[in-house]
Amino acid sequence: MRLIPALTAILVTAVLYIAVFEREALIAFALGDNAAEAQETAGDEPPEGQVVAAARANPIGVVAVRSVAQEIDSAVVLRGQTQADRQVEVRSETTAIVSSEPLRKGRFVEAGELLCRLDPGTRDASLAEATARLAEAETRVPESQAQLQEAMARLIEARINDNAAVKLSADGFASETRVAATQAAVRAAEAGVESARSGLEAARSGIQSAQAAVAAAEKEIDRLTIKAPFAGLLESDTAELGSLMQAGGLCATVIQLNPIKLVGYVPETEVGRVEIGAPAGARLVTGREVQGRVTFLSRAADPTTRTFQVEIAVQNEDLSIRDGQTADIFISADGAMAHFLPQSALTLNGEGELGLRVVGDNSLVRFVNVELLRDTVDGVWVSGLPDEADVIVVGQDFVVEGVLVEATYRETTE
Structure with a gap:
């Protein structure tokens, strides 16, 4: 039983020796006489060049497709999530017991x-007290207007008496004492008018103060009824009966899901391709696909990620799309010429660059760098190839x- 592992070890050692130390002889044996001739004529050519020369002498069989470029909608692809169009926490403006x-x-x-x-x-x-004070002030x-009119009449009378005393004093029929008395009466009447006017202004200010008190009392009563600011779903129960509601306390949370927003973040290299009103679509994690249009594109980048927020409005009449679902977002952009190929056709060159190997002139292999535009279940859309290429x-x-x-060659659809 121990003989088999020993033989296996010897065999593996022999294979490794041939693969490492006799590599050139092994390649020559595998490629045949043409490879040997190519190796002899190559002189000091490196082993890789010898292999290529030998391979040119013996074509290698491959499978290719003749691909023709097509114009596609080069969408901007984002990763985002759904978000309620509106969400508000309805809070109390006063303190009272919930009745x-x-x-x-969910309602x-x-x-x-x-x-x-x-x-x-x-x-x-x-409120009743404030209303009573308003009626009293009114x-x-x-009364103040009547007092002002009376004071004005007294002022007119005092001025008439003063004018008469001045004229009589000028003719020598009235003493200076009488003139001084009439002038003092005028000044007293003027002071009475000013006092009456002040009283009227105070009465009017009292009305305004009483009206403000009534408005404040009515507003305080209005705050006792908390209503929904818009139509939507209750995300939380409303406040419990008998609980004490403080000013700023939460009554309920209301969200609006129709329409619903798709929110994503566009890299600064792609933001120039997104426009307000552009058609957009999304695939939710549930597999559902929805359509909408771009309604908002941020003008300021996020300072951390250097990306720009974009919002897409989507109809959600049955409210089946929930807030916070992950979505793959596709925003329509200018079209581009691209090739649709199997994902397995993509490969890397010696520098690690992504590309495709194509059959070039004289059936020689050529490597072409490509850019991946879109990845689908059936294949990938790539750019960078000529309009027609044998991939x-x-x-x-x-x-x-x-x-x-x-x-x-085979058909592209195979």
Whole structure:
């Protein structure tokens, strides 16, 4: 039983020796007499060149397809997620006890529908007091106006008496004492007018103050009824009956899912290809495909990632698309000429560059660098090839540039 492992070890050692130390002889044996002749005529040519020369003398069989470029919609591909069109946390503006039954999460609410009702407490009494003060202030205005009219009449009378006393004093029929008395009466009447005017202004200010107090009391009562700002779904239960709602306390969270937004981030190298209003689509993680249009493209880049936010509006009438789902986003951009080929045809050259090996002039292999535009289940769209090219799809990893090949062609759809 121990003889077999020993023989296996000897055999493996012999194979490794031949592969490492007798590599050139092995290649010559595999390629035949033409390879030997090529090796002799090559002189000091490196082993790789000898192999290529030998391969040119013996064409290598490969499978190729004749590919013709087609114009495709060169979409900008992003990774993003769904986002509610609107989401708001409805909070209280005052402090009171909740007096309404709670609405359960998941329910659809209309705009203006009651979410939470708070107990009024003494707010009705405060409103009644403010209303009474307003009525009292309004009664003071006519009184102040009457007092002003009376003061104006007294001023007119005082000025008439003063004019008469001055004329009589000039003719010698009135004493200077009387003139001084009439002038003092004028000044007193003018002071009375100013006082009456101040009283009227104070009465009017009292009305404005009372009106403000009434408005504040009414606003405080309005704050007791918390309503939905827009139609949407309740993402949380509304506040529980009997709980104390503080100012700023959460009543409910409402989200709007129709339309829903697709949010992604465009690299700065691709942002010039995206336009507002451009058609766009997305494939959700569930496999569902949706269509929409670009509604927003950020003007400022994210300082960390140097990307620009883009939003796409999508109809969601049945509300089946949820907030926060991952999506592959495709934004329509200017068309480009590309070839559709099997993904397996892609290969790397010695420098690690992505490309394809094609059958060039005189059936010699040529490596062409390509750019991957789109990856699908059935194949890939690439650019960088001429309009027509014979692309090697089987055996491309066993040949190098300059090698002579004998290509067998097949249809692109095979």
